[in-house]
Amino acid sequence: MTDVHDYAAVGVGPANLSLAALGADVENLRSVHFEARASFSWHPGLLLPEATLQVSPFKDLVTLVDPTSRYSFLAFLAGEGRLYRFLTARFPAVLRTEFDQYLQWASRTIPSIEFGTEVRSVRERDGYFVLHSGHGEVTAANVVLGTGQTPxxxxxxxxxxxxxxxxxxxxxxxxxxxxxxxxxxxxxxxxxxxxxxxxxxxxxxxxxxxxxxxxxxxxxMDDSPFTNEYFFPGYAREFHGLPQARKQELLGEQKYASDxxxxxxxxxxxxxxxxxxxxxxxxxxxxxxxxxxxxxxxxxxxxxxxxxxxxxxxxxxxxxxxxATGYEYRLPDCMSELAPRLARTADGLVVGDDYSLSLDGETTGRIFLQNGARHAWGIADANLSLLSWRSAVILNAILGYRRYNT
Ligand SMILES: Cc1cc2nc3c(=O)[nH]c(=O)nc-3n(C[C@H](O)[C@H](O)[C@H](O)COP(=O)(O)OP(=O)(O)OC[C@H]3O[C@@H](n4cnc5c(N)ncnc54)[C@H](O)[C@@H]3O)c2cc1C
Incomplete structure (x- = not known):
C-alpha cells in the first residue's frame, strides 16, 4: 500500500508532541498526529497565572535525548529573543504559561499535526490500523495513543x-x-x-x-536528589521488570515523590x-x-x-x-472495538518494554501507549521527566533501528 503511514498518533498533548518533534527530521518517516482541539493548549483549565513547572525545563520535548534538537525549550527562548532576559529573570521555576507558549510554538512548527481532528474509531483492516475522524480515514501500520488522563x-x-x-x-x-x-x-x-x-x-x-x-x-513533594532518581530511564526500566505485586508496593511508597x-x-x-x-x-x-x-x-x-x-x-x-480529586487513565472511546483484544492484568493493560500494548491476533503493527502505564512503568509515567525518552523508545521501535540513544 502506498498511502500507509508508519504511525498515526491519537491526541497531541506534551507526550505525542514530543514524539512528533523527535520524528520531525527523520527521513522518509510517514506520520500523522491528530488532536481534537483546534490548537495546542496544555491543561487550559488549570493554567493559573502563578503556576510553575514542577520539573526542570530541560525536561522538555526533546533535550534529554537530543540536546541539539531545534524543538528544545532553549531553542524556543532563543527564537523569541528572550534568552538574556529569561536568564536574568532567574525564575525559581519556569511559569507554566511560558512552557505552554513553548509547547504551542513547537506544535505550530511541526507539519504532521492535524488540529481540530478527533479520532472516533481505530479498527483493524488487512493487518493495518484504520483511524476514522470526522474528516475521513487514515491507514497506519502503528498507532500511538497519547490521549492523556481523565478527571x-x-x-x-x-x-x-x-x-x-x-x-x-x-x-x-x-x-x-x-x-x-x-x-x-x-x-x-x-x-x-x-x-x-x-x-x-x-x-x-x-x-x-x-x-x-x-x-x-x-x-x-519529595524533590530530594536520591528520590529524583525514580525519574531516571534506568530506574523506570528496572521498575518495569519487577513482579506486579512489588510494583504495587513501590507505587504506594513512592507516592509523594510525584503526588x-x-x-x-x-x-x-x-x-x-x-x-x-x-x-x-x-x-x-x-x-x-x-x-x-x-x-x-x-x-x-x-x-x-x-x-x-x-x-x-x-x-x-x-x-x-x-x-481536586485527581486523574486516572482510561482507554479512549475510539479504542472500543480493539479494547477486548488487549491483554490486561488486575492492575491494568499489559505494556511491553517498548511501551507497546499486547494485542491478540495476527496484526504485525503495534499500538503504543503514552502516559497510561503508571502500574507498569512507575510514578514517572505521568510526569514530564521521561517524556522525550519514552517517545524515543517508541520511535526507535516503530523505525526498527536505534535512531535515538535510549
Ligand atoms: C495542571 C497540570 C499540571 C501539570 N504540571 C506538570 C509539571 O509541572 N511537571 C510534570 O512533570 N508533569 C506535570 N503534569 C503531568 C503531565 O506532564 C501532564 O498531564 C501532561 O499534559 C501529560 O501529557 P499527555 O500528552 O499525556 O496528555 P494531555 O496533556 O492530557 O493531552 C492529551 C491530548 O489528547 C487529546 N485527545 C484526547 N482524545 C482524543 C481523540 N480521540 N482524538 C484526538 N485527540 C484527542 C486531548 O484533546 C489532549 O489535547 C501536570 C498535569 C496537570 C493536570
Missing part, C-alpha cells in the same frame, strides 16, 4: 456537577463567581494547593475556604493564610481538614452540604465545591 470524580458527586461544583481541571474553563462565597476544595495534592493559593490571592477573595483532604496532612505538593506552593499558601488571618484579622478564614473524606453531597436551596468523615462525621456548607 477522577467520586460517583456521588456526578449528579451535582454544575457551574458551582466542578473538577479542578475545569477551574478556568468558565468565569467563576467565588468572591464573597464559601468555597470548599476537595483534594490535598498539587492542583488543590494551586487553587487554594489562587483563591487566597484574588482581589475579591471568597468569604471562606475549606480545604478537605484524606491525606494525614498537606504533604510536600505531593511542591514546597514553594505550600509556603505561598502558608504565607497567604498568615496575611489573611493575622494581618487582615480574618479569623479561621482558611479551614484545613486533613484525614477527612467527603462521603456525600446534598443540594440546599442556597448551596451545598458536604458530608465529611474524619475523626467524627461533620457537615461542611459551601457555595462552590472544587474537586
Amino acid at each position: 477522577l470524580i467520586p460517583d456521588f458527586m456526578r449528579p451535582h456537577l454544575c457551574a458551582d461544583v466542578f473538577h479542578a481541571g475545569e477551574f478556568l474553563a468558565h468565569p467563576r463567581e467565588v468572591s464573597g462565597r464559601a468555597v470548599a476544595v476537595v483534594g490535598g495534592g498539587q492542583s488543590g494547593a494551586e487553587i487554594v493559593r489562587h483563591l487566597m490571592r484574588l482581589d475579591e477573595p471568597p468569604q471562606s475556604i475549606t480545604w478537605i483532604t484524606r491525606r494525614p496532612g498537606l504533604l510536600p 505531593g505538593i511542591d514546597l514553594a506552593t505550600l509556603q505561598d499558601v502558608y504565607r497567604e493564610r498568615y496575611r489573611h488571618e493575622c494581618l487582615l484579622g480574618r479569623k479561621d478564614w482558611l479551614r484545613l481538614m486533613p484525614r477527612s473524606e467527603v462521603t456525600g453531597c446534598a443540594r440546599l436551596s442556597d448551596g451545598w452540604e458536604l458530608e465529611v468523615k474524619g475523626a467524627q462525621t461533620s457537615i461542611v456548607r459551601s457555595d462552590v465545591v472544587v474537586l
Whole structure:
C-alpha cells in the first residue's frame, strides 16, 4: 500500500508532541498526529497565572535525548529573543504559561499535526490500523495513543456537577463567581494547593475556604536528589521488570515523590493564610481538614452540604465545591472495538518494554501507549521527566533501528 503511514498518533498533548518533534527530521518517516482541539493548549483549565513547572525545563520535548534538537525549550527562548532576559529573570521555576507558549510554538512548527481532528474509531483492516475522524480515514501500520488522563470524580458527586461544583481541571474553563462565597476544595495534592493559593490571592477573595483532604496532612513533594532518581530511564526500566505485586508496593511508597505538593506552593499558601488571618484579622478564614473524606453531597436551596468523615462525621456548607480529586487513565472511546483484544492484568493493560500494548491476533503493527502505564512503568509515567525518552523508545521501535540513544 502506498498511502500507509508508519504511525498515526491519537491526541497531541506534551507526550505525542514530543514524539512528533523527535520524528520531525527523520527521513522518509510517514506520520500523522491528530488532536481534537483546534490548537495546542496544555491543561487550559488549570493554567493559573502563578503556576510553575514542577520539573526542570530541560525536561522538555526533546533535550534529554537530543540536546541539539531545534524543538528544545532553549531553542524556543532563543527564537523569541528572550534568552538574556529569561536568564536574568532567574525564575525559581519556569511559569507554566511560558512552557505552554513553548509547547504551542513547537506544535505550530511541526507539519504532521492535524488540529481540530478527533479520532472516533481505530479498527483493524488487512493487518493495518484504520483511524476514522470526522474528516475521513487514515491507514497506519502503528498507532500511538497519547490521549492523556481523565478527571477522577467520586460517583456521588456526578449528579451535582454544575457551574458551582466542578473538577479542578475545569477551574478556568468558565468565569467563576467565588468572591464573597464559601468555597470548599476537595483534594490535598498539587492542583488543590494551586487553587487554594489562587483563591487566597484574588482581589475579591471568597468569604471562606475549606480545604478537605484524606491525606494525614498537606504533604510536600519529595524533590530530594536520591528520590529524583525514580525519574531516571534506568530506574523506570528496572521498575518495569519487577513482579506486579512489588510494583504495587513501590507505587504506594513512592507516592509523594510525584503526588505531593511542591514546597514553594505550600509556603505561598502558608504565607497567604498568615496575611489573611493575622494581618487582615480574618479569623479561621482558611479551614484545613486533613484525614477527612467527603462521603456525600446534598443540594440546599442556597448551596451545598458536604458530608465529611474524619475523626467524627461533620457537615461542611459551601457555595462552590472544587474537586481536586485527581486523574486516572482510561482507554479512549475510539479504542472500543480493539479494547477486548488487549491483554490486561488486575492492575491494568499489559505494556511491553517498548511501551507497546499486547494485542491478540495476527496484526504485525503495534499500538503504543503514552502516559497510561503508571502500574507498569512507575510514578514517572505521568510526569514530564521521561517524556522525550519514552517517545524515543517508541520511535526507535516503530523505525526498527536505534535512531535515538535510549
Ligand atoms: C495542571 C497540570 C499540571 C501539570 N504540571 C506538570 C509539571 O509541572 N511537571 C510534570 O512533570 N508533569 C506535570 N503534569 C503531568 C503531565 O506532564 C501532564 O498531564 C501532561 O499534559 C501529560 O501529557 P499527555 O500528552 O499525556 O496528555 P494531555 O496533556 O492530557 O493531552 C492529551 C491530548 O489528547 C487529546 N485527545 C484526547 N482524545 C482524543 C481523540 N480521540 N482524538 C484526538 N485527540 C484527542 C486531548 O484533546 C489532549 O489535547 C501536570 C498535569 C496537570 C493536570
